[in-house]
Amino acid sequence: MQIHRYDVVIVGAGGAGMRAALESGPRVRTAVLTKLYPTRSHTGAAQGGMCAALANVEEDNWEWHTFDTIKGGDYLVDQDAAEIMCREAVDAVIDLEKMGLPFNRTPEGRIDQRRFGGHTRNHGEAAVRRACYAADRTGHMILQTLYQNCIKQGVEFFDEYYVLDLLLTDVYGQKRTAGVVAYQLSTGEIHVFQAKSVVFATGGFGRVYKTTSNAHTLTGDGMAITYRAGLPLEDMEFYQFHPTGLAGLGVLLTEGARGEGGILRNASGERFMERYAPTIKDLAPRDMVARAMVQEVREGRGAGPHKDYVYLDLTHLPAAQIEEKLPDITEFARTYLGVDPISELVPVFPTAHYAMGGIPTNIHTEVLIDNETVVPGLYAAGECACVSVHGANRLGTNSLLDINVFGRRAGIAASEYAADAPWVDLPEGAADHVEQMVTGLLSSTGTERVGELRRAMQETMDFNAQVYRTEETLSHALDDVRGLRARFANVGIQDKGARFNTDLLEAIELGFLLDLAEVLVVGALARKESRGGHAREDYQARDDETFMKHTMAYREVGPDGSSVVRLDYKPVTVTRYQPMERKY
């Protein structure tokens, strides 16, 4: 076992982690721990754009952006956080441009902007051009640009170090951050990193579902680690399904395709979104479009031999526009479905895409241990965090914005805290928990297979906790997940080696996913209303009276060592927008 000491340790090297590192690195001694090489992070898969009210191509302002974000989030957004994000969005985009990001340009040479779902002019009048973009690889360019600037600044990375535990030490009855424990993939060695500040930027947990746009590695590590450390998770039942996944595969096709003029059609060619969102049609927020698509399929208007998908139609757009503005998704359709979007309709269906919930933080990215109290020295940003700027449904492009605005804030807050704070002693036997976890799996004679348990989890989640939910389907999912958690105790792996043991890694990841699946389902069962990404067929209306509040899920450990999910709630911060009916 090795022990390291850094003022700030950042866990995760996607957009939020690297944006934080760029702020923290120059201020204090900083390390970035990442289970993947930084450029492999899933920020790179984001396509369509990053919204900011630059008003480069038409009138816009950050207050309209704030309103859209709050309405898009179905009034579960903490409005102070949304104001900060939308106000700081303008600088966040300019900062990236100055770092070298090659945005597409207007004829005047300014950053070009295009339309995106739910982003409107003057509180819903019409779609507005707010998304700054680099073809359909905006996330790729953000990830590359941030990594390039980390190289420029000499940020210290620990590549392929998988963080498995958060160390908290009791100081006079208060939990304080002491560091993290990591497993080095190449050697199997365990490393303890003592740190004054820890920033979690570990991304989402899309692999809890079967059909997903998420990478295989998006297994909710940071969320599960903090949850197991006794901290709450917020709003985990709100999971976004992106309308346009390649049918059957879940590979993402950007909403920017509709921003460029693409249209969704059912089997008979009807532009069905006109019925669901008469004003902005195909550019309605993702939750509404996903529900509309599922509805079309349920009512028999789906396309294909099983009538189980709808079409994304780009054929009316000029070929040059498609090739220039949407080259990557064009290639995905050609490669994976053998369909050419220039001349053919592309089969699409909703795909699990984004966690609105996560590790609760305040606007300074400080992690909360309850509704108000922060854990000194602990920060979270990006998809793994819930600040909450996305509420019950995130608007397209706001995730790339979130990672830049709150990643930056986390880097500043964590390093400023570390500059003055005293070191906290490592807890007794700091690495014990991880050592037990690793040796337990390596020496297990269990007969359950990781692949089989994961497949069963993903199938029940797809079937029972997807776009539409009921008491019955969710109860079914909960039974299944609890059964799988019990079976997971008897999991065995075949690779007993120390070097690059991805068999071991996948088992640990599955353990995290099973915990999060349970939290998601328990939260969804208790929320007897429909709001944003959480649509209950047995409670179809939004119930502001009872449920305009954040879910806070805690892990309660019983005397026999088994754990259950305990729910509590936290009020929504409202500043200037009272809830109203959500029409588009």
Place this chain on the structure above:
Amino acid sequence: MATDTAAPDAPAEPGAPERFPVTVRVRRFLPDEGPEPFWQDFVVEVFPTDRILDALHMIKWEQDGTLTFRRSCAHGICGSDAIRINGRNRLACKTLIKDLNASKPIIVEAIKGLPLEKDLVVDMEPFFAAYREVMPFLVTTGNEPTKERLQSAEERAVFDDTTKCILCACCTTSCPVFWTDGQYFGPAAIVNAHRFIFDSRDEGAEQRLEILNSHEGVWRCRTTFNCTDACPRGIEVTKAIQEVKRALIFRG
């Protein structure tokens, strides 16, 4: 809805594609067990539209958990799963069974020219070290503008192609010069230097060109076009290298 891993006993529809067996011949290397690589055959039931990555997952999840490879996004954007398939560098997640001759064993091995760690995993550090050496970041002088720097669409188009690079190493590890001369920067590093040398906002071209003018720089390139063939992003790698060479010849 259809899924990529439907149960094998699902009733086949008339005309629908069916699973068929394919042999995947993997060059294994398990350093904890023995010092020598060896070949091992696995038979998996695949659909024509399955990716090689799907086949590798079937092996790992259903047959042999020790099979080791890197992967993440599974749709060709993260660059984790560059491997050698039937002698060509490709991404496992962008290579479909139907595009290979599945009547013969599909040969799968690690990319060449980087130290082999385990099975299909190589040490990427020399590759990233070369990348870092070419100053792959925007270099500017003077005061920053208040808002964005201006750049015309035409100026941006000059380096658009090389911004697509995902650092998967398919190009560099297909280059015969790189195989024999471990010091050569390799195509990927030059591609990423190109991305900044031709960016109208950048002022570091001179330094970068000097680095690439060195003994192990662009002049080692023998224009065999392996790199261009290998690039899963369709970047015209050899052309980019030629443009850097030309910039060196014609620089003021």
